[in-house]
Amino acid sequence: MKNMNHLSFFGFTDNPFRLTPDRDFFFPSANHTAVGDVIKFGLEMGDGFIIVTGEVGTGKTILLRWVLSDLSKEFETAILLSPLLMPKGLLLAILRDAGYEEKIDNKASLDHLLRTLNDYLFEISKKNRQFVVVIDEAQNLPAASIEQLRLLSNFESDKKKLLQIVLVGQPELKAKIEKPNLRQLLQRVTIMETLNPLPEKETIQYAHFRFSKAGRGDMRLSRRTCRELWKMTKGVPRQINKLMSRALLISFSEQKQAIDYKTLRKAGSSLNMSTGSKSPWRFWRKLVLGAVLFAVSFAMLFASTAGHDSLASRIHKTGFQIASLTSLKSK
Numbered sequence: 001m002k003n004m005n006h007l008s009f010f011g012f013t014d015n016p017f018r019l020t021p022d023r024d025f026f027f028p029s030a031n032h033t034a035v036g037d038v039i040k041f042g043l044e045m046g047d048g049f050i051i052v053t054g055e056v057g058t059g060k061t062i063l064l065r066w067v068l069s070d071l072s073k074e075f076e077t078a079i080l081l082s083p084l085l086m087p088k089g090l091l092l093a094i095l096r097d098a099g100y101e102e103k104i105d106n107k108a109s110l111d112h113l114l115r116t117l118n119d120y121l122f123e124i125s126k127k128n129r130q131f132v133v134v135i136d137e138a139q140n141l142p143a144a145s146i147e148q149l150r151l152l153s154n155f156e157s158d159k160k161k162l163l164q165i166v167l168v169g170q171p172e173l174k175a176k177i178e179k180p181n182l183r184q185l186l187q188r189v190t191i192m193e194t195l196n197p198l199p200e201k202e203t204i205q206y207a208h209f210r211f212s213k214a215g216r217g218d219m220r221l222s223r224r225t226c227r228e229l230w231k232m233t234k235g236v237p238r239q240i241n242k243l244m245s246r247a248l249l250i251s252f253s254e255q256k257q258a259i260d261y262k263t264l265r266k267a268g269s270s271l272n273m274s275t276g277s278k279s280p281w282r283f284w285r286k287l288v289l290g291a292v293l294f295a296v297s298f299a300m301l302f303a304s305t306a307g308h309d310s311l312a313s314r315i316h317k318t319g320f321q322i323a324s325l326t327s328l329k330s331k
Helices: 002-010 030-044 060-069 087-100 110-125 143-152 171-177 180-188 200-213 223-233 237-253 261-270 278-302 311-330
Strands: 049-054 075-080 130-135 163-169 189-195
Touching: 002 237, 030 049, 030 060, 030 163, 030 189, 049 060, 049 171, 060 163, 075 087, 087 110, 087 143, 110 130, 130 143, 143 163, 143 171, 143 180, 163 171, 171 180, 180 189, 200 223, 200 237, 223 237, 223 261, 237 261
Parallel strands: 049 163, 049 189, 075 130, 130 163
Antiparallel strands: none
């Protein structure tokens, strides 16, 4: 395969930094594992509404797939990845994912779709099965569809909820459901968790973990390169994948068998990633140095042993001292 040429150069058996959410490459960070365990616990306890938020690229989708793959067989799921749907479209999508594609009519009324879903839920409940609706990128759901989900959560028997709902999205999702018009839904949320970027130590472990999963457990980054990787990506998994994938291509083009510090910097520059550390520090160093020079010069003026000099003479001397210090700094 042509697109595997640079990977085979390094001896990889798979692409270690692909951008698609492959659950075989799920990295069990402390935060991701904890959030995943909470989701599974909530589903097993029959909680009605579970919400998970996280910034772009923090690994929400791959976590979701990992959790669903680990559920027991008593769960049936409908997974919606494009939630830009109004209430009727939302119901149609749920029923189709549940296997009702040939049994429903696009022209059916909303009431008919609700009855169909309700009948389906009672049918699987008799078999001791539970239905879970999972919606990714849920921050894009229209308010009317979020309200429809709240109404769907009313489907229940005497002992349990017939429908459980997991909403996964960016922080805007939390802001949306906290609005006054959706306060009734917020009251039904039993679990609300947040995915965070990886800390520096786990960022390094993440990169080495992916090397290992792709067949190169012996490949390692230097300490300096690891530090730069974290500075550039801030621990966001998608950013790590982008940067490392580009660095592998550059290393391949230069026939290097590993990613070094310079290569990573080149990759970051080509992707417009920057540590952003030089310019601000440079500014503050200059500001502090300027203040120190002024203070020292002012003190020298009034501590001068030539106490009888005129003020004009002292100012002249101070100007000479500042110029001298500035000249020394530039050297």
